[in-house]
Amino acid sequence: MASLDSFKCRRELDVDGNSYVYFDLKEAEKNGLEGVSRLPASLKVLLENLLRNEDGTTVTRSDIEAMAKWVQERKSTTEIAYRPARVLMQDFTGVPAVVDLAAMRDAVKQLGGDPESINPQVPVDLVIDHSLMVDVFGSDDAFKRNVEREYERNGERYKFLKWGASAFDNFRVVPPGTGICHQVNLEYLAQTVWTKEENGQTIAYPDTLVGTDSHTTMVNGLSVLGWGVGGIEAEAAMLGQPVSMLIPEVIGFRLTGKLPEGATATDLVLMVVQMLREKGVVGKFVEFFGEGLDHLSLADEATIANMAPEYGATCGFFPIDNETLNYLADTGRDPARVKLVEAYAKAQGLYRPEYEVDPVFTDTLELDLSQVVPSLAGPKRPQDRVALDNAADAFAMTLHEEFDKMASAHKRAKVEGEEYSIGHGDVVIAAITSCTNTSNPSVMLGAGLLARNALKRGLKVKPWVKTSLAPGSQVVTDYLAKAGLQDDLDALGFQLVGYGCTTCIGNSGPLPEKISKAIKEGDLVATSVLSGNRNFEGRISPDVRANYLASPPLVVAYAIAGSMNVDLYNDPIGYDEENEPVFLKEIWPSNQEIQDAVRTAVTPEMFASRYADVFKGDDIWAGIEVKGGQTYDWDMTSTYIQNPPYFEGMSMQAAAPESVSNARILGLFGDSITTDHISPAGSIKADSPAGSYLQGHQVAPRDFNSYGSRRGNHEVMMRGTFANIRIKNRMFDGLEGGFTKKWPAGEKADIYHAAMDYKAEDTPLVIIGGKEYGTGSSRDWAAKGTRLLGVQAVIAQSFERIHRSNLIGMGVLPLQFEGTGWEELNMTGDETVSVSGIETLKPRELLDVTITFPDGRTETVKARARIDTENELEYYRNGGILHYVLRRLAAG
Template sequence: MTQSLDSFKCKKTLEVNGKAYTYFSIPDAERNGLAGVSRLPASLKVVLENLLRFEDGRTVTADDIRAVAKWLETRTSEHEISYRPARVLMQDFTGVPAVVDLAAMRDAAVKLGGDPKKVNPLVPVDLVIDHSVMIDYFGTRDAFTRNVELEYQRNGERYEFLRWGQSAFDNFRAVPPGTGICHQVNLEYLAQTVWTKDENGETVAYPDTLVGTDSHTTMVNGLAVLGWGVGGIEAEAAMLGQPISMLIPEVVGFKLTGKLNEGITATDLVLRVTEMLRKKGVVGKFVEFFGPGLDTLSLEDAATIANMAPEYGATCGFFPVDRETLGYLKATGRDPQRVALVEAYAKAQGMFRDAATPEPVFTDTLELDISTVVPALSGPKRPQDRVNLDAVAAGFARTMADEFRKAEEMGRRVAVEGRTHDLGHGDVVIAAITSCTNTSNPSVLIGAGLVARNARRKGLTVKPWVKTSLAPGSQVVTDYLAKAGLQEDLDALGFNLAGYGCTTCIGNSGPLAPELSKAISDNDLVVAAVLSGNRNFEGRVNPDVRANYLASPPLVVAYAIAGSMTINVATDPLGTDQDGNPVYLKDIWPTTEEITRLIRTSITDDMFRARYSDVFKGDAHWQAIKVEGGMTYKWPAGSTYVANPPYFEGMTMEPKPLTDIENAAVMGLFLDSITTDHISPAGNIKASSPAGKYLADHQVAVADFNSYGARRGNHEVMMRGTFANIRIKNQMVPGVEGGVTLKDGQQKWIYDACMEYQAEGTPLVIFAGKEYGTGSSRDWAAKGTNLLGVRAVIAQSFERIHRSNLVGMGVIPLTFKDGESWQSHGITGTERVTIRGIADITPRQMMPVDVTRADGTSFVIECLCRVDTLDELEYIRAGGILHYVLRNLVRS
């Protein structure tokens, strides 16, 4: 409830079309003591408004609010604030375990003598089921129908559980499978830019804000909605009314000037932005875009840039409200009164951007002339590794030489059993127009359709070894591609609709044809995937594919035709026409005017209204699911998808005192850029892995293993899947890929070794390099770490979300001093580690880490404790954020 103390006398009424809205005026707060706040970046104005509205003298004080104004002097801050987002967004990979945790908390509340009803979302929660569809069928007219049927067969237990959650929890809605991806459903329908709530007899208006359990929640920043990704455990706390503890962030301003040249896509632009910001270093910071270049970008272009914030490392990539915001809200069928409110509110708050808007004060800035952007891809394994289109083939050759040590094999081709074609290094075996970054943007999808049309007219076809797929983020995409007559052209090249969901980008690419997979495996071929997503980490897309490239949808089509990364598609022919003449990329590339004309004639607001008119109803499959259970869940015996997790076993109302970490063994030594995919993969489960063996022992056939992502509701599978990525490299076992470690001199699966250590009562630590935990906001990367018995992770640096998740699970993150690393200290993994003083730790204090070598010699490393705030310290003391919240709920 809004019960602000209103120390700065800024609670006012705004009238829009005869309707009155209560709001907290930033200009009035400036006049009443917060000098200069009109010069804040728009994103920080959203944070300031949040504090003004929730000022209660306890979680938010007048000094907290003054600290935001003081930020203007230092442009950075160590001041901790409590921030409350308006809502929570989840996708099913992270949503299922979040609802599992809520169900487990209800059980625990009963055992502690509390009311299970208190474990209930206090803010609106939307869960979009979008990460479970896999590309088993492709290139046929019935691919979508068959993939959806298979999705329901595989995920029946999960979907039954979510239907229970939909009925058991208030403020909880589920968007059924086959609708679209959470980010695009959010952009096109859920987000309002300005949120409203009726309370105490008045309608309160305030900025639309959220946290989401997918790191690409930031896509909606393009619509001036402040949101970012958090782990499931943070999201659960937020939905249960726990404020998010954070330091007032630094805000890096990114000035855009100029205009995209003919033939350049928004994907080319975002890959350049990602490269620049990752080089700049913006982890844990807000990025806000400004400058005259914004006037040349569509809202969808802005959303494409905002979506990639996790790839450039920022908390968010924010765009202020402007004319394009209002135009998009109208074009997507929003209520006219809401659009009018957005305009009036933004102008009243000084949050509306136009040509006359003065540049805000930023912590730091950088600038890009958009006209300098050239066509590009990113790869072969990191989103920030941008390569100009004309240098991709040469770059792949260097990768073959430097990483795979196969320079001499370039050009070697092998026979494929049962097929009339051969296969070689660099061949593109997956070409996927997948959702998320690009399917929010009609310009690149219409562009892809036009490339397909032009290629088809010239008689070009896709190479027979390429697995093609189209998985849009919204059903509206299907409508406008059909209306433009382009779906037929895409179908002709094998880009038939295969599903609405994350698919290839999350690792749900489905298997390659068995004969292709065999040829790749038997001959150790380095083959490639080209996808229009945002993640290309090694081991993520497909287990057979070691080189993965991000590209715009039109280039995905082009590479499907070329069939190889060894072809320079910028200058070499893609193929030949009906008369045997060479056809080049320039011959089939559409003009900007062609794309713009089709967008104007093919997309209407009625499409959005029709598709979202009954978005929560679902198809016949969804409606046929039976709901069982009441206030608490009736856990199904023997389920390998959903199980009651062990987090609250033996929990008491008073937490046990913290203890030092004594004589811990080293579980892993890792290098830089270990991703959450490395720590907790989302894709295939190998039959020979601990998780595969567990499923086999429970009579699950290999064909029914599904994926780690789909099984996140079962801790037994996920514990065994922690550090199980097939490409992870534990430097304790040099030269070996996969989830293994050394224990007593023997190579073992990490899970097996950890269980032996737990039986012996030995705690564990991990040493790592820079950017540990980069990538998706994957709570199981922290949950699994905790359940394996790891008490601390010592790294050179952490990615924001994973550090927070570790704290949320009671695992202590520590960082080396600048210039130090586990390598510089000569650590080999045979050492024992002791960390004392944990009972008395304070946020961000230096802590001594005692390391004893196998020969008995020892030394001390001074590390920074990355428990950053007092709230985080409370979570550590409670045993984790969920334990902290649960005890408070029971006490209340």
């Protein structure tokens, strides 16, 4: 797409004889965008995106000028259309997107078009990393056995994804057992400056992305602007559609000084999370600056960027600097790309050492790195930092205040068949896991050095601890082996269990039965220590009630100590063979030891070798047989993958949307109904509509798996929509669960079956909500499920921005009560609702909503259509974003 180039900034950049077209921010400033050189680097990336994609419709001159106004006002109310360079997916959230692409190919074929016209319009990489479970641990064959079980559980999904990799252009799949999507992105996929061929020229522009995982933000450590989005937004970006977003506020975070002896990047990020949560940065960008960056490795910066969701920001961005170039070179990137990154960044005023003055920020805060101390975070939130020297006392307070167990603080429960007992605070899971830390050689090698030093003193892991090592990439294994430290970790029980998200996302696997039994019978507050980014209550293990985030060396230390009650600053971590006390400070490696290990053990050749055949996979992956060619050969008996009905009866010309007439209310909800309430999530209950469906297809409850694993089957997911056990339909007095009244009899029924009965009767449906409808994570099935249940409109007092957008993306009309709400109207859910004027709808138009009460009385109120732009209106008129794109691609 050619830019209108209103600010005459299209230029050519020569790098070692290679010519690149780029949109010059300095020229744009000279030609009318006064002051944009003072923008934060992250907003310069957005400005370049607008300049390059200016088309007069989705991106206008006034949109671009709003970026210049930001410099004066330091905030903006302008909504812009942002087009990321690429999309990153993991397997849980990626499967539904590929299902939709496959369904679009079938639909195009039915319309007489070419199925191969349906392809991602931007590069998409899907990394299979979320399905590994730690079933086997503490043995040399743990990795092999866990991967085999992973394939057994997920065979249908993997077969489908492998078909997608062969069927679609611009779509690649990284097979299981390779690494975590964020670490693969950081170490291989990301380029910092992206290029593409267009009309015989090479265009250079910042590498940007959106991902279907909230920790997509990790790659901001490599100066790649990206964040997590929901499935519908990701599909839109994948199909070449812009992501709508407000120009964000940017909080500048100045770093000074350097980390002291004994402090790690994990300790730093836990302090950053705590500070930014206290500051309040939800919906904002955070950008790091200051001389302290000179003393951080890029892996340290990636650790901080990874946890942007934990501190609440959209992203935590680090500008391009010398360390960026060094990391690109050290991880085996093409030398020509490294030279381009340097030349491009300097030409655009994006290179940190050459800033003439600090950028302008909405607000700032500051941290002296020398003040960072060893820390953990817990027992259930990442922002609840606890200094290590206070950890034991803090747990005692938690035991009292959170769990009311102070009276039984010293209680022990016998472990069946063993000579030991366990008590409150005992560590039953010690996991080096997740992308947060395993991308960082300093903490991984630090863990290995601590293990070596502990073994020299004769220390062992306590027998009740489930240990695991799940690195984010295979390179970690290489440098641990080269340093000779994997043997030391193995000797303590930290054998490799797999490459992928494990304990951090709840895939910790079951505890040994005798440990689980002792915890339950003793009603114990057992603990976990993990090097991940999430420790929410109930997330890590059903047997573990207190969870602590920590650096990998501290994970090893707590596995040896065996309890949160041990004060690692003052108490012995254990005893040697002569029964002499051993203290943590005696075995903790020095910063210099760690730096020496990193320098000698981590080489560019490791990255080049591991990523040379990153899409090949292992022998099991190679043995998966794929059915289908251009279109997928759907298995009608599958309970994981099904062809969704979005495009049934679709024609090339979109029919005008019709007004809603005498609709029944499927749900009447109060304020702050979240996407977690709406969207299917977690385990599937045997007596639920989804459970009944699976049992009807000969799936035993023990094999239900989760809603997340079955996102590719709309039959399961629509049965789980509005079925949350805590949701309250206000038609009933305080009743929790997915129920509604089915008219004309007004009988209680579960929402799914009532919706299907209404559909059979050709009765339209609406949802009525209060304030902040659809808050929380951007869950695509909250909108997809709403659409498949037959809901035509959601009428609420206010909407969360992303869910509002997702509803439009699925062809559901969001309407906002104007000056009133359903409670003021004394609605009970027994009414019928009509909405007029939809046929000639304009963005943000006020429409008449007529409510007919059971006694025949009517009242007409105003509601504003929360279709805010012409682009959104086009999506809605077409029945949703997928229909809009499908028609455009089918028409050629």
